Structure formats: structure tokens, C-alpha cells
Amino acid sequence: MPETAPGPATAPHAGTADGTGLDAFVAGLPKAELHVHHVGSASPRIVAELAARHPGSKVPADPAALAEFFTFRDFAHFIEVYLSVVDLIRDAEDVRLLTFEVARDMARQNIRYAELTVTPYSSTRRGIPEQAFMEAIEDARKAAEAELGVQLRWCFDIPGEAGLASAEETAHLAVDLAPEGLVSFGLGGPEIGVPRPQFKPYFDRARAAGLHSVPHAGEATGPQTIWDALNVLGAERIGHGTSAPQDPRLLEHLAEHAVPLEVCPTSNIATRVVPSLEEHPIRAMVDAGVLVTVNSDDPPMFGTDLNTEYAVAARLLGLDRAGVAELAKNAVRASFLDSAGKARLSAEIDAYAAGFGTGHGGVPAARS
Numbered sequence: 038m039p040e041t042a043p044g045p046a047t048a049p050h051a052g053t054a055d056g057t058g059l060d061a062f063v064a065g066l067p068k069a070e071l072h073v074h075h076v077g078s079a080s081p082r083i084v085a086e087l088a089a090r091h092p093g094s095k096v097p098a099d100p101a102a103l104a105e106f107f108t109f110r111d112f113a114h115f116i117e118v119y120l121s122v123v124d125l126i127r128d129a130e131d132v133r134l135l136t137f138e139v140a141r142d143m144a145r146q147n148i149r150y151a152e153l154t155v156t157p158y159s160s161t162r163r164g165i166p167e168q169a170f171m172e173a174i175e176d177a178r179k180a181a182e183a184e185l186g187v188q189l190r191w192c193f194d195i196p197g198e199a200g201l202a203s204a205e206e207t208a209h210l211a212v213d214l215a216p217e218g219l220v221s222f223g224l225g226g227p228e229i230g231v232p233r234p235q236f237k238p239y240f241d242r243a244r245a246a247g248l249h250s251v252p253h254a255g256e257a258t259g260p261q262t263i264w265d266a267l268n269v270l271g272a273e274r275i276g277h278g279t280s281a282p283q284d285p286r287l288l289e290h291l292a293e294h295a296v297p298l299e300v301c302p303t304s305n306i307a308t309r310v311v312p313s314l315e316e317h318p319i320r321a322m323v324d325a326g327v328l329v330t331v332n333s334d335d336p337p338m339f340g341t342d343l344n345t346e347y348a349v350a351a352r353l354l355g356l357d358r359a360g361v362a363e364l365a366k367n368a369v370r371a372s373f374l375d376s377a378g379k380a381r382l383s384a385e386i387d388a389y390a391a392g393f394g395t396g397h398g399g400v401p402a403a404r405s
């Protein structure tokens with residue numbers, strides 16, 4: 038593991054040593070999150086609740102042992118944790134519990150709106166009935182909005198490693214069952230050996246049904262994958278896009294066509310697609326005029342949360358409070374909220390920043 042790899046002991050302090058009170062500002066800032074995975078958001082607290090429903094699972098029941106199990110060690114360990122959580126999601130009630138409790142963790146960070154990436158194929162292939170799955174997430178979505186003030190929307194994503202059968206099933210679930218909260222269609226899993234163009238027919242179907250296209254691309258592979266996502270899959274936003282700065286023409290294209298990037302700094306270090314935070318290309322993206330949003334990906338499993346990612350981005354970009362508020366507004370701009378929803382959340386961010394004595398706007402790339 039690189040020395041700069043994140044862990045719970047260090048990540049929460051990123052960007053906080055300057056005594057500017059930026060952490061407190063970020064904590065209370067109303068935020069939107071656009072790249073965060075459903076199962077990947079299961080915190081130890083949630084996993085303990087799921088494990089209590091299924092005694093005999095391989096996840097430790099003792100809270101201290103569970104916390105230790107969740108401490109990020111390396112990518113292989115992350116996969117082990119992820120799969121052990123997948124194994125705990127066995128019926129529709131597990132799905133409902135996970136979804137609502139993820140929203141509760143979001144509410145604690147003042148996340149007001151999230152497009153949660155859900156991989157329904159993982160559940161339906163394990164025998165959870167399609168309709169019961171949809172009812173569970175929708176029930177949790179409505180409860181989260183009413184009780185927690187968190188608006189959830191869904192991105193159904195194809196687990197690329199599971200092949201075209203999973204793409205077919207995901208497109209069927211997205212188009213034929215079309216839950217009310219569904220706004221977009223995605224593609225995750227490994228990029229190496231899983232070329233994006235083969236998923237074109239499924240994205241075509243989803244887009245024809247009115248869903249937005251938001252594949253992961255350019256996380257573990259080069260800029261060509263991002264071009265494919267744009268040109269073949271009709272990507273309107275790019276999940277990660279970490280390799281985009283390797284191709285200046287691509288950066289220019291993203292800026293010119295206002296295609297936002299969903300940047301997840303700590304995740305990129307954890308999966309080693311970037312050697313250290315200091316070498317993260319987020320600065321080059323911002324300098325090129327690309328609409329950059331900051332996100333947490335699989336937060337508890339990478340020892341992070343969205344507030345920590347904002348602190349990391351503030352440090353890497355040299356942002357003050359106004360710059361951080363602008364970053365939060367970038368996520369609203371890049372979201373699939375309707376225009377009234379965008380205006381409302383942006384106004385909330387402005388009001389909060391003004392209350393903090395930061396009413397003068399600011400630019401996303403504000404130099405320190």
C-alpha cells in the first residue's frame with residue numbers, strides 16, 4: 038500500500054490543518070452527490086444491522102471486530118468487504134433497510150440530493166424478485182425524503198464484469214420496470230478487458246426510454262475509453278474520467294460540451310489508479326475549464342465520506358469557503374434535478390455560505 042493510501046486515521050484530517058474552519062463549513066454545507074454506490078455505501082453500522090438479520094454470516098458481529106474488518110487495507114480487501122456485504126443482501130427488506138440507512142448517513146453530512154448508483158442485477162440474480170426489489174428502493178426513497186430530507190434518485194448500472202447477460206437484465210429492469218426515482222443508466226466494474234462499445238445496444242435502449250447516460254470511464258484505462266463513452270454510449274457525465282488530462286483535446290471537448298466529471302479522489306488512491314493525492318489530476322481538469330464534481334464512490338470501504346472528499350479537493354485546488362460552495366454548486370449544475378430543484382438547492386448553498394460570511398461568490402479554481 039502506498040504511504041499516502043487513505044485510512045480512517047488520516048483521511049478525516051485532510052485539508053484541515055490550516056485552522057480556517059473549513060471542515061465546519063463543509064460539514065454544514067448543503068451538498069449533492071452524483072457518484073456513490075448503493076452497496077458500497079454500507080457503513081459498519083448498517084452492515085451490523087444486516088448481519089443481525091442473518092446470523093451465521095461471515096461478517097464479524099462484534100462492533101470492534103467489524104470496525105477492524107472495515108479498515109481499508111488494500112484493493113483486494115475492499116473487494117472482500119464489498120462481496121461480504123453483497124452476501125448480506127438477501128431479501129427485499131435488506132434492500133429497503135440498506136437504502137434508507139444509507140440516506141440516514143447522507144443526512145448526517147447534509148447531503149440533500151444524491152444520485153445513487155444501484156446494481157439491481159446483483160440482487161435479482163440472487164433471487165430477489167424484480168418487483169419486490171423496485172418496491173423496496175422506492176419505499177426507502179420516499180421515506181428518506183419525508184423523514185430525512187434527503188432526495189434520492191437512481192442510476193441503474195451494468196456490472197461490466199458480469200458480461201452482456203447482466204447488461205440485458207439491467208436494461209430490462211431500467212426500461213420495463215422503470216421505478217419512479219430512476220434517472221440514469223450506468224456501467225461499472227473493471228475497464229481493462231471490458232471494452233465499452235459492446236454495451237451500446239443497452240445504452241441505446243435506456244436512452245430511448247429517456248434515461249441519462251453516465252458510464253464509468255477512464256478510471257483504470259486511458260482517454261480512449263472516455264471517447265468511447267462519449268461517442269458510443271452517449272455519455273452526458275463521466276464516472277471518474279481520471280485519465281482525461283492525458284489528452285488535451287479530450288479535456289477541451291469535455292469543457293466545450295459541458296460534460297461534467299464525477300471525480301472521486303480518495304477512491305482513485307485506494308484503487309491505485311493515481312499514486313498519491315498530490316499527483317491527482319483534478320487541478321488540470323479544473324484549469325481546463327471542465328465542470329468538476331467531487332464524490333465519494335464507496336465511502337465507508339475507502340475510509341472516507343463526502344465531507345472528507347470536499348476537504349481533500351479544497352486542499353488540492355486551494356479553495357476557500359467561496360470556492361468550496363462553488364464546488365457544491367457544480368454538483369447541482371451537473372445533476373439531473375429539474376431546473377426548479379437545481380435553483381432551490383443552489384439557493385440553499387448560497388444562503389448557507391452567506392450566513393458564514395461568504396457571500397461574494399468565488400470561482401471553482403480560486404487560487405490559494
Ligand SMILES: [Zn+2]
Binds near residue numbers: 276334
Ligand atoms: Zn464508481
